[in-house]
Structures are given as structure tokens and as C-alpha cells.
Amino acid sequence: MKKVAIVAGGNSGEHDISLLSAKNVFDILDKRLFKPYLIHIKGVDWTCTAEDGTVYSIDKNDFSLTMANEKIFFDVVFIAIHGTPGEDGKLQGYFDMLNIPYTGCDLFTSALTFNKYFCNLTVAKLGIPIAASLHFYKGTPIDAENVRQVCGFPCFVKPCNSGSSVGVSKVHNEEELYRATTEAFKHDKQILIEAYLAGKEVTCGVLESKGEIVPLTVTEIISENEFYDFESKYTDNLHSMVTPAPISKEAFQKIMDFSKKIFLFLDCKGVARIDYIVTADGTPYFLEINTIPGQTAMSIIPHQIEYLGKELQETYTEIITNALL
Structure with missing residues (x-):
């Protein structure tokens, strides 16, 4: 039986959502194959809470756990941290140095994909359309007229390195631009100002399965708010999902093809x-x-997997098994 450390929490605004993701994985994981341990990371505090409520500290020197006088080493890590340090490459580098396998992308891919601006530049090389945008570092003057010419209004202001729409604002004029950039810079040292695109917001899951890269399906996301922000993502009555997305067959297939191409290229x-x-x-x-x-x-991935008639438990088993290869 493999010992699986499910790491959750992190140091971003997505901390609490990460805990919910990790708990769901913990509950669904096949206990006949895996012995899961829920590891909570918050700043310098890395802990594991036993079934009796006792809290144990993780030894960061070797990512081990001493419980009931037994030193426990993990066979694999299931990374369930959204945002830093789980999605931006930091934890991946740590586990690489300790030679501990983990789920998901490696350090380089994680760091690249977490930065919205540099990821956009990379994806554009595949010939996939992206919105017009401007990139700024903290302290760089932002010319509102240049924003108007390149991106227009309305536009979106986003921290480059952030997820779940944390710090994202939709801006309708120059006055709102200043407030939005100030807010975005609270979350990151880089921001992206991106043209607003009118249309349907859709998403496509992609899974490594049986040696193949498999696009799952395309889902439309309908938000009751002005856009699919943090509140609407994690409040039941503020968003809905339509699967398959009500778009043309051509657009549907193009998204499936794009998604596979992006997954492979990155x-x-x-x-x-x-x-x-x-x-x-x-x-x-x-x-x-x-x-x-x-x-x-x-969340969307469990929804898409269940829509396709697949078992979520089987999917998690496959993800962990692939990480151990």
C-alpha cells in the first residue's frame, strides 16, 4: 500500500479552496491501494492532523512525519495547493531535490503556466488566438491612453501569478483602471491588462490516461456576476455549468484540439x-x-469526469499511478 501525502493550503487567497479540494481527494481515494495523509501547509507551518486530532509537524529536511514513534516517508505526493507554493513550481522544486514523485507538472511547466503573460506568449506560438494585452511590473508607470489604444475599455486587470480570479477586476474606464491596478499589485509584482472579449466562457479538461492525452469535454460556465470571479466560482447559486457547451461543432472540436496541443506543448x-x-x-x-x-x-474537472461516466476514484488512482512511473 502506497503512502500518499495530499498537500493542501498554501499561501494565497486560494488557501481555503485548496483544503476543500484536498479533503475531497482524501475521501474519494481508493483506501485499498493508498494510505492517504492530509498535509496542511501555511507559511512555515507544515503539519498533519491524525484521526484523533493530534497535530504532527512535518520534518522539512526530508518531508517525513514521525507519528507514534514511527518515522513515515511518503511514496508520492498529491499536490492539491492552488496558487503558491503548489502551482508555481516552488513545491515541485523542493520535491525534485528530495527525489519524491508528485502529481502534476514539473517545476518549469508549473512556473511558466502560472504566469499569465508568459504563458500567453508561449501559447500564441502555436497559432492559438489570445486577447490583446499589456504587461507591467510594479512601479512601472501605466499610461491609460496606451491601455485604451491596445486593449480598449472594458478590459481586465489581472495579477500575473494568481488563480481563482483572485485580484482580477473588470475595468470600464480610466478612473477604474487606477483602482484595479492598485488592487492587482497587492497580489503580485506583475500584472496583465487584457482586452475584454465578448462571448461564451468555456473550459476543457485534459487528462493523461492510459498513455494518451485525452481532452475530456467542453463546458460552458455561466456566472451571475459580471464575470466568473472568485465569489461566483465558489458560490453554488452564482454560477452554473452546461456540458456539453452550446457552441458550434466546429468551435467545440477546435477547443478539444487546442487543449490537447497546449497540454502536449507545455x-x-x-x-x-x-x-x-x-x-x-x-x-x-x-x-x-x-x-x-x-x-x-x-469543481469543473470532477463534473466533466462524471459527465463522461468515469469514476473519480479511478481517475485519482490513474493520476497517482502515473506520477509513480
Whole structure:
């Protein structure tokens, strides 16, 4: 029986969502094959809580756990941290140094895909449409007229290295631009200002399965808020999902093809979710890729897997087994 450390928490605004994802994985995991341990990471505190409520510290020198006078080493890590340090390459580098296998992408792919600007540049090399955008480091003057000319209004202001739409604002004019950039810089030292694209927001999960890269299906995301922000993502009555997405067959197939191509080109592993906007003329524009997508009961990947008639437990077994290869 393999010992699986499910790491959760992290140091971003997605901390609590990560805990929900990890708990869902913990509950669903096949206990006949795996012995799961839920590891909570918050700043310098790395802990594991036993069934009796006792809290044990993780030895960061070798990522081990001493419980009931037994030193426990893990066979594999299931990374369920959304945001830093789980989705940006930091934990991946740590586990690489300790030679401990883990689920998901490696250090380089994680760091690249977590930065929205540099990921966009990379995906554009595949000929996949992306929105017009501007990139700024903290302290760089932002010319509102240049933003108007390149991106137009409305537009989106986003921290480059953040997930779950944390720190993202939709901006309608120059006055709102200042407030939005100030807010985004609270979350990151880099921001992306991106043109607004009118259309349907859709997403496509991609899974490594039986040696193949398999796009799952395309789901439309309908938000009750102005856009699919943090609140609407994690509040049941503020969003809904339609699978398969009500778009043309051509757009649907193009998204499936794009998603497989992106997953392969970026050397992704395990499971990922890729978001798009489909404009009125049927063109899919790449928005972003999530290399550690949510695994909560209301998350999109579990929804798509269940829609296809697959067992979530079997999927998690496959993800962990592939990480051990």
C-alpha cells in the first residue's frame, strides 16, 4: 500500500479552496491501494492532523512525519495547493531535490503556466488566438491612453501569478483602471491588462490516461456576476455549468484540439483545465491554463469526469499511478 501525502493550503487567497479540494481527494481515494495523509501547509507551518486530532509537524529536511514513534516517508505526493507554493513550481522544486514523485507538472511547466503573460506568449506560438494585452511590473508607470489604444475599455486587470480570479477586476474606464491596478499589485509584482472579449466562457479538461492525452469535454460556465470571479466560482447559486457547451461543432472540436496541443506543448502532466472565450463568430480565444484545477464537489474537472461516466476514484488512482512511473 502506497503512502500518499495530499498537500493542501498554501499561501494565497486560494488557501481555503485548496483544503476543500484536498479533503475531497482524501475521501474519494481508493483506501485499498493508498494510505492517504492530509498535509496542511501555511507559511512555515507544515503539519498533519491524525484521526484523533493530534497535530504532527512535518520534518522539512526530508518531508517525513514521525507519528507514534514511527518515522513515515511518503511514496508520492498529491499536490492539491492552488496558487503558491503548489502551482508555481516552488513545491515541485523542493520535491525534485528530495527525489519524491508528485502529481502534476514539473517545476518549469508549473512556473511558466502560472504566469499569465508568459504563458500567453508561449501559447500564441502555436497559432492559438489570445486577447490583446499589456504587461507591467510594479512601479512601472501605466499610461491609460496606451491601455485604451491596445486593449480598449472594458478590459481586465489581472495579477500575473494568481488563480481563482483572485485580484482580477473588470475595468470600464480610466478612473477604474487606477483602482484595479492598485488592487492587482497587492497580489503580485506583475500584472496583465487584457482586452475584454465578448462571448461564451468555456473550459476543457485534459487528462493523461492510459498513455494518451485525452481532452475530456467542453463546458460552458455561466456566472451571475459580471464575470466568473472568485465569489461566483465558489458560490453554488452564482454560477452554473452546461456540458456539453452550446457552441458550434466546429468551435467545440477546435477547443478539444487546442487543449490537447497546449497540454502536449507545455509538457503538462496529470490533469489540467484550459479556459477560453468563444466569440460570436465561433473563434476560441485562450484565456489561461490551470495545472492544479479544483477538485471540490462543485469543481469543473470532477463534473466533466462524471459527465463522461468515469469514476473519480479511478481517475485519482490513474493520476497517482502515473506520477509513480
